[in-house]
Amino acid sequence: MTPLEKTWADSPGLLGGLSTVDHKRISIRYIVTSLVFFALAGLLALVMRTQLARADNDLVGPDLYNQLFSMHGSAMMFLFAVPVMEAVALYLIPLMMGTRNVAFPRLNAYGYWLFLFGGLMSFTVFVLDIGPEAGWFSYVPLAGPEYSPGKRSDFWAQLITFTEVAALIGAIQIIVTVFKLRAPGMTLARMPLFAWAMLVTAFMIVFAMPSVMLASTFLITDRLVSTQFFNPAEGGDVLLWQHMFWFFGHPEVYIIFVPALGMISEILPAFARRRVVGYLGLVIALVTIAFLSFGLWVHHMFTTGLPPLGMSFFTVASIMIALPTGMQIFCWIATLATGEPVRFATPILFVIGFFFIFVIGGLTGIMLGASTLDQQLHDSYFVVAHLHYVLIGGAVFPLFAGFHYWFPKLSGRQLSETLGRWNFWLFFIGFNVAFFPMHILGLEGMPRRVYTYSAASGWEGLNQLATLGAFMIGASVLVFVCNVLLTVLRGARAADNPWGAPGLEWATASPPPAYNFAQIPVVASRAPLWEQNFPVAVVTGLPDSVPTVLVTRLHDALPDHVALMPTPSLWPLLAALATTALFIGTVFTPWALVWGAIPVGITLIGWFWPTEEEARRHRAVEIKPQTAEQRELALGELMS
Amino acid sequence: MHEALNTAGPFAAEIAKLFWIFAGVSAVVYVLVMLFLVYTLRRRAGRGSTPPDAVPPRALRAIGVSLAITGVVLIGLALADFFGNRALASVPADALRIRITAHQWWWELEYLDAIPAHRVMTANHLTIPVGRPVLLELESRDVIHSFWVPSLNGKKDLLPGYTTTLALLASRAGTYTGECAEFCGFQHAHMSIDVSALAPDEFARWLQGQRAEAAEPLDDVQRRGREVYLSSSCRACHAIQGTISAARLGPDLTHLASRPRIAAGALPNDPASLAAWISDPQSIKPGTRMPATQLAAADLSALTAYLGNLQ
Numbered sequence: 001m002t003p004l005e006k007t008w009a010d011s012p013g014l015l016g017g018l019s020t021v022d023h024k025r026i027s028i029r030y031i032v033t034s035l036v037f038f039a040l041a042g043l044l045a046l047v048m049r050t051q052l053a054r055a056d057n058d059l060v061g062p063d064l065y066n067q068l069f070s071m072h073g074s075a076m077m078f079l080f081a082v083p084v085m086e087a088v089a090l091y092l093i094p095l096m097m098g099t100r101n102v103a104f105p106r107l108n109a110y111g112y113w114l115f116l117f118g119g120l121m122s123f124t125v126f127v128l129d130i131g132p133e134a135g136w137f138s139y140v141p142l143a144g145p146e147y148s149p150g151k152r153s154d155f156w157a158q159l160i161t162f163t164e165v166a167a168l169i170g171a172i173q174i175i176v177t178v179f180k181l182r183a184p185g186m187t188l189a190r191m192p193l194f195a196w197a198m199l200v201t202a203f204m205i206v207f208a209m210p211s212v213m214l215a216s217t218f219l220i221t222d223r224l225v226s227t228q229f230f231n232p233a234e235g236g237d238v239l240l241w242q243h244m245f246w247f248f249g250h251p252e253v254y255i256i257f258v259p260a261l262g263m264i265s266e267i268l269p270a271f272a273r274r275r276v277v278g279y280l281g282l283v284i285a286l287v288t289i290a291f292l293s294f295g296l297w298v299h300h301m302f303t304t305g306l307p308p309l310g311m312s313f314f315t316v317a318s319i320m321i322a323l324p325t326g327m328q329i330f331c332w333i334a335t336l337a338t339g340e341p342v343r344f345a346t347p348i349l350f351v352i353g354f355f356f357i358f359v360i361g362g363l364t365g366i367m368l369g370a371s372t373l374d375q376q377l378h379d380s381y382f383v384v385a386h387l388h389y390v391l392i393g394g395a396v397f398p399l400f401a402g403f404h405y406w407f408p409k410l411s412g413r414q415l416s417e418t419l420g421r422w423n424f425w426l427f428f429i430g431f432n433v434a435f436f437p438m439h440i441l442g443l444e445g446m447p448r449r450v451y452t453y454s455a456a457s458g459w460e461g462l463n464q465l466a467t468l469g470a471f472m473i474g475a476s477v478l479v480f481v482c483n484v485l486l487t488v489l490r491g492a493r494a495a496d497n498p499w500g501a502p503g504l505e506w507a508t509a510s511p512p513p514a515y516n517f518a519q520i521p522v523v524a525s526r527a528p529l530w531e532q533n534f535p536v537a538v539v540t541g542l543p544d545s546v547p548t549v550l551v552t553r554l555h556d557a558l559p560d561h562v563a564l565m566p567t568p569s570l571w572p573l574l575a576a577l578a579t580t581a582l583f584i585g586t587v588f589t590p591w592a593l594v595w596g597a598i599p600v601g602i603t604l605i606g607w608f609w610p611t612e613e614e615a616r617r618h619r620a621v622e623i624k625p626q627t628a629e630q631r632e633l634a635l636g637e638l639m640s
Numbered sequence: 641m642h643e644a645l646n647t648a649g650p651f652a653a654e655i656a657k658l659f660w661i662f663a664g665v666s667a668v669v670y671v672l673v674m675l676f677l678v679y680t681l682r683r684r685a686g687r688g689s690t691p692p693d694a695v696p697p698r699a700l701r702a703i704g705v706s707l708a709i710t711g712v713v714l715i716g717l718a719l720a721d722f723f724g725n726r727a728l729a730s731v732p733a734d735a736l737r738i739r740i741t742a743h744q745w746w747w748e749l750e751y752l753d754a755i756p757a758h759r760v761m762t763a764n765h766l767t768i769p770v771g772r773p774v775l776l777e778l779e780s781r782d783v784i785h786s787f788w789v790p791s792l793n794g795k796k797d798l799l800p801g802y803t804t805t806l807a808l809l810a811s812r813a814g815t816y817t818g819e820c821a822e823f824c825g826f827q828h829a830h831m832s833i834d835v836s837a838l839a840p841d842e843f844a845r846w847l848q849g850q851r852a853e854a855a856e857p858l859d860d861v862q863r864r865g866r867e868v869y870l871s872s873s874c875r876a877c878h879a880i881q882g883t884i885s886a887a888r889l890g891p892d893l894t895h896l897a898s899r900p901r902i903a904a905g906a907l908p909n910d911p912a913s914l915a916a917w918i919s920d921p922q923s924i925k926p927g928t929r930m931p932a933t934q935l936a937a938a939d940l941s942a943l944t945a946y947l948g949n950l951q
Contacts, residue, residue: 062826062926135823141800142783142825147744232801238784239799274692277699303786303821304797305778305804308729315725316718326710327703329673334699337680338690355677363666366717372724373658375794376644379786379821443644443659445790447821450829454905530692 003544008100008514010568019568021105022514023094026112028410030087033112034080037119039477041075044068046474049434053467055455065451066133067152071126073136074156077252078163079119081395082205085259086170088402089198091410093174095505096192098183098523100516100549101565103176106572106607111169113576118162121584125155132156135449137249138219140230140241145223154223154587160216161583164209171205174198181549182557183504184539185523190557192503192526193282197262200286204251204258204293212248215241225590239304246297254293256391258286260398261328264351267398267405268332270501271348272339275527278331285324285331292321302374311371318369325362329355346420347499350401353428354393361389364439382442388435400427400480407487408494412511415491419483423476430472437462437469502527507534520550523557541628546617564621567614571607578603644790648816648837649809651728651793658724665713728794731807735775738766742778742785742798742820744929745827746891746904751847752777760850761879763891765899766835769843774808783825789818789835797822810837817905826927832905853882854894854950865946868939873931880950890930896950903928911944918943 001009010016010025020026048068051060060068094102102108125131133152134143143153178199182191191199218229219241228234230241269276276282298306298314332355342348364386367373377383400423407415446459453459497506506529508517520542521528521535528534539559542548547565552558578599585592647653690696741748751760768774778787780798787806788795796806810816820831838846857863866883869875875885881894896902900909906925907913919940921930935943 062829066826139784139823142823147783147825236801238801274690274694277696278703281703303795304799305802308725312722312725315721319714319718319721322714323707323710327707330703330706333673333677333680334696334703336677337683338696338699339692340689341683341685342681352677352681356674359670359673363670366666366714367659367662370658370662370717370721370724372721372728372794373655373662375728375796376652376655376659376790378795379788379823380644443790445643445788445817445819447788447819447828449823450819452829525693527693 004515004518005513007545007547010514015570016568018573019109019570021101021109021566021568021572023090023102023105023108024410024512024514024516026108027087027091030090030112030115031084033116033119034084034087037075037079037123038084039481040123041072041080042474042477044072044075046470048072049467049470051451052453052463054464055453055457055460057452060451062451063133066135066449067126067129067131069449070132070135070138070156071122074132074159075119075122076391077136077256078159079115079122081256081391082167082252083115083163083170084399085198085201085256085395086167086174088263088399088406089174089194089201089259090170092406092505093177093195093198094181095409095508095512095516096195096503097177097181098186098504098507098517098520099177099181100520100547102173103181104173106566106569107169108173109569110572110576111166111173113573114162114169114579115166117576117580118159118166118583121162121580122155122159125151130155132159137245138216138241139245140219140222140238141232143219144230145226148223151587154220157216157220157223158583158587160212162580164213165579167205168209171202171209174202175206178202179554180551180560182552183520183523184550184552184557184559185536186504186552186557188555188557190523190526192262193265193276193279193286194259194262196283197258197265197286200290201255201258201262204255204290207294208248208251208255211244212252215244215248218244220586224586239301242301242304243297246300247294249300250297251290251293253390254289256395258289260354260395261286263398263402263405264332264354265328266501266503267347267401268351269335269339269527270405270499271342271345271351272335273500274335274339275502275530276331277334277338278327279526281327282331285327288324289321292317292324296321296369299369299371299374302371303378308371315369315371319366321369322362322366329359345404345499346415346417346424347401347405349421349424350397350404353424354397354401357389357393357397357428357431361386361391361393365390377442379448380442381438381446381448384448385435385438385442388431388438392431392435397427400424403480405499406505407484408498409505409510409512411488411491412494412509413487413491414494414498415487416483419479419486423479423483426472426476426479430469430474430476432469434466434469434473437465441466497529502530504528515547543621546621548621562621564614564618569607571603575600575603575607646791648791648814649793649811651807651809652791654724654727655794658720661720662717665717669713728807731775731805732773732809735773735807736769737775737777738768739777739779740766740787740798742780742782742787742824744782744825745820745831745925747787747831747833748888748891751850758851760847761881761892762850762895762899764833764901764904766833767843767846768808768810768835768837769840770810770813770837771840772809776806776808778804778806784822785820785824785831786822787818787833788821789816789833791816792818792835795821808835810835813837813839827904827925830904830906830925832901834899834901834905849898849951850895854880857946858949861942862946862949864939865942865944868935868943869946872933872935872943874933874943877930893947893950897948898951903930911941911948914944914947915940 010020130151178195221227228236230236296317299318441462494510496510519538522537524536548562551560551563553560582596585596645656647656737752739750747764749762753759778798780800785798786795792808796804816835818833877887877890879886879892902909918933921928
């Protein structure tokens with residue numbers, strides 16, 4: 001074992017697994033966990049589709065059905081879509097940036113554990129029949145103390161708290177890692193577009209999540225300590241919830257969608273064998289989407305009787321988001337048009353599927369953004385169709401493209417192309433069979449969130465078709481799971497750069513060693529691996545004997561200083577357990593906040609308690625000025 | 641079927657027109673973009689390819705032009721929506737005013753009139769005149785609901801603490817069905833509203849009929865039925881004008897037999913359904929606020945006979 005390997009290695013066995021702060025190990029767990037939640041939430045959808053396959057069906061009653069769709073939506077949004085994008089980013093960003101870990105490794109571990117415990121809590125309470133029942137949007141007063149007695153909506157509110165804390169932690173990691181840990185020479189203008197997309201997403205998370213945390217906290221206090229934020233009888237306001245929820249809820253959609261745009265901007269040029277056309281335009285489009293997304297939440301409230309002039313303003317804001325989105329589509333098509341003809345491997349198939357599905361979702365989005373037209377379409381099955389076209393087409397298809405594209409890097413093995421094709425075609429056909437008919441159902445007057453419908457409505461045929469499609473999607477996901485399992489067990493070994501892609505993540509081994517890069521490369525262009533003489537230089541002088549990263553300046557990525565990284569620790573896990581106890585305790589009593597803070601405080605003190613050895617390492621690494629030899633000497637003395 | 645595109649009045653027609661404009665533009669855009677995508681994917685090697693790091697000026701120009709066209713189209717669509725919005729927002733002055741109060745899970749309808757005796761209470765079946773605008777004043781007593789009859793207009797939410805309004809105008813006679821469109825709990829799926837549009841003279845007769853007190857029982861069975869009604873728990877929630885039953889927690893039953901469906905559309909209005917609904921509502925509409933009423937078989941059929949006579 002080289003000194004570098006020894007420095008970055010986890011201790012073996014269970015202890016090493018629980019205390020690891022390696023972004024790759026944590027991210028793979030994060031991805032697998034969110035995919036398990038995706039599969040579970042998908043199974044809930046299959047139960048719903050089975051219920052709706054027949055008119056007046058009594059397979060599932062209203063009580064269970066309401067929990068099914070509430071849990072399906074909440075889990076897909078909070079336990080799958082947002083976390084999986086962050087998880088992929090937390091794996092890839094340090095590799096793309098050419099650094100050895102995320103900026104705050106222990107916080108990263110804490111964020112994952114909190115996400116895991118929040119998700120486990122949600123599915124456990126669902127099985128115990130105390131799952132959320134008022135929808136993923138939990139409109140008051142239906143979710144308030146009077147109309148949702150018991151603890152169901154409290155657990156929903158705490159699901160929000162868990163996942164939002166985890167999401168904010170991920171966002172901060174991404175922002176600081178992208179801003180400060182880039183390889184020398186990787187100026188902002190040379191960053192991979194996925195890094196740009198995640199940077200934009202992370203800022204959106206930072207600005208959007210506090211709104212829903214505040215709203216869900218209001219809901220908890222209304223339910224737990226009888227505040228009256230949402231009770232009109234006591235001067236509260238039911239629309240206050242909607243404003244606060246959608247001020248988060250609409251950016252949320254783009255928090256899920258923008259990372260997917262970043263993935264496409266990475267995958268598509270690798271297959272077209274040329275750099276993306278319109279890099280600057282794509283970056284501007286990402287930033288524009290982020291800004292606009294905070295100015296159009298009211299299009300979820302067009303039927304609440306708001307003033308028409310205000311609605312027109314939000315109509316224009318909603319419709320205009322088609323410009324930056326169109327910009328992305330045009331730039332990608334231009335890239336395909338001016339590149340080499342593509343080889344139709346599974347990742348690019350999913351990207352093409354994205355184009356065919358997402359553009360429909362974008363166009364129906366313009367219809368829903370138009371306040372007048374929305375009067376008919378709102379809260380009908382048309383919206384169910386639209387949102388799945390944008391979220392599955394716009395985010396899940398790119399995500400599956402990403403899985404197939406980066407899987408060799410994650411695992412060192414190549415996924416089966418045959419199974420990949422089955423995966424794609426079943427998904428693509430099944431998706432359209434399931435969701436296209438819903439547009440028509442909506443126009444025929446079928447409202448959302450109904451547990452059944454009468455035979456006289458005439459909606460049965462299209463619903464049966466939708467159910468058939470849903471089961472095809474289920475089969476497709478099953479194929480994917482088999483593909484992953486078979487590949488992990490006995491898949492073909494993958495090369496370090498199987499796609500011949502230009503990004504830095506392909507410059508290291510597959511799977512990457514714990515320290516990511518033996519030598520940090522210096523970057524001279526946007527497509528470093530396509531340069532003749534890559535790397536033009538490497539960073540020398542980083543100590544092998546202690547975990548450090550090179551910190552560079554924000555805009556020009558010139559080396560600034562060396563930062564010592566924290567070592568593996570059990571404290572993040574313990575702190576997450578203490579936080580979990582606090583969050584779950586507050587479902588039952590407000591005093592949990594007081595007494596629960598004590599173990600949280602203790603674990604945080606343990607987490608940050610300085611050890612003598614750490615202090616010495618800090619001094620050894622950070623005292624300036626010193627040459628590399630002087631520093632190795634100082635560290636050698638320390639180690640002896 | 642009640643469809644948003646199969647319209648029966650100018651408001652819904654305005655929205656349907658917008659739908660076809662948006663759908664037409666969308667179809668053209670979609671086909672163009674996909675055709676170009678397929679063309680680029682099926683290109684032969686070498687054609688159109690440029691060096692991997694070159695900035696192809698033709699492609700940039702094409703992007704610019706596409707964006708400009710997109711912008712113009714979007715402005716056009718926004719303007720179309722803006723004028724549609726104005727058309728829908730104009731409320732005629734001579735409108736018939738009806739207050740709709742939503743409950744979990746039924747609709748309470750009150751025809752407003754300056755003369756209190758002329759006010760009419762009914763439930764779940766809205767009757768309107770053809771050709772005369774109707775202004776609905778929408779309120780809720782519990783959670784948020786949404787009134788949606790696609791053939792006549794878009795939807796509008798009924799929010800506790802707010803009064804919203806929605807105008808309806810039927811241009812042809814007929815019965816149109818709508819549903820509650822905002823998720824409102826257990827029986828959101830069984831909260832239909834039927835709208836009958838009648839010719840003006842027919843409507844006037846109907847309104848006159850509704851203003852009358854409940855019909856007197858015609859025979860002994862019906863008289864027995866009224867006794868059962870008044871001596872059981874029914875009148876704790878329901879009202880029948882002309883009797884001592886005047887509660888407002890449930891639908892007004894004064895002219896129950898004039899409504900084709902009961903339980904907000906969950907059942908047809910016939911004696912068997914009425915009997916089933918009275919004796920075990922929870923099995924038909926789980927969660928409904930209506931409690932089960934245990935009655936002897938003879939009493940139950942007498943009660944349904946009495947209710948069946950409340951034209």
